[in-house]
Amino acid sequence: MSDTGFDAVLGAMADPTRRALLDALAARGQASASALASDLPVSRQAIVKHLAVLEEAGLVSSARAGREVRYTLRSQALDATARWMSALAGDWDRRLDTIKRAAENTENND
Template sequence: MTEERPGPAEAVDSVLGALADPTRRQLLDVLAAQGGEATATTLAERLPVSRQAVVKHLAVLDAAGLVSGGRVGREVRYAVRPDALNATARWMAGLAADWDTRLANIKRVAEAAERDSPSMRPD
């Protein structure tokens, strides 16, 4: 049986869901600041939550494709995986561009209506 990869919409949903939690955002920031890999124990030392809580949050981030864990001896070291975050940022940028276009069109129509309407002209 082959594992199905989530489509773009599901991937964005997963990333946004994972980032909805402030502890997970903070965990991702700390992991990125480490500049490489870190264990759950190392990360827990820098956060106000237990190691067990960090492991649970890392599992959510891993499922969203934001981090990956790899075993090195007896430790599991986690690293940031930027691809899912980059894809989400591209989706958000596209959404923002669409809204910018819509708002520019509304502005253009409103300005044309104001210019063409005799009741809108100042005396």
Template sequence: MTEEQPGATGAVGSVFGALADPTRRQLLDLLAARGEATATTLAEGLPVSRQAVVKHLAVLDAAELVSGTRVGREVRYAVRPAALDATARWMTSLAADWDRRLAHIKRVAETAERESRTTRPD
């Protein structure tokens, strides 16, 4: 069991968990490039079996990164960008928080340095 980062929603944690695997990242890249594809088509370009691709797609689907639509006997998968967008927004917010904190530390350090120069005997 993994701990959620403070401030991260369950959806963001699911996205990070799904993207932790390089095969799943590759599947997402392939789907982004193709628009949509079946598990069979995706497996043709990967060094894993179709069954492994289906399992990876299930993880991506659970994280709401892809969706599958049945067309006849096939299931066609496509990228769902909303979860990636939400994760990117969370990361941007986190980066902005750190930028503010680091800017504050810099100001405090610069003030302390100036004060130490003015109180130091020549």
């Protein structure tokens, strides 16, 4: 229940460079690893690795275009994770509320 790929998204989003990469990709809309490498202060190889992680998490998708590989953002995984987090937050509230009531009851009923 707590693992339909959300952990992959979380792990991917946790890295600053990766978020910057997503930003750069959002700005370009579509770009190759080499192009993105010129936006960030890291080597092309590092970019490639990050893109692999992001693709694994479903945050980007790749498509070969001639001799280069174009990467595109995929919002669905991000959106799904957002919903999951929101639901989790709600769950916490619910549980805490339940426990708080129980505590008050015990306190009163003892």
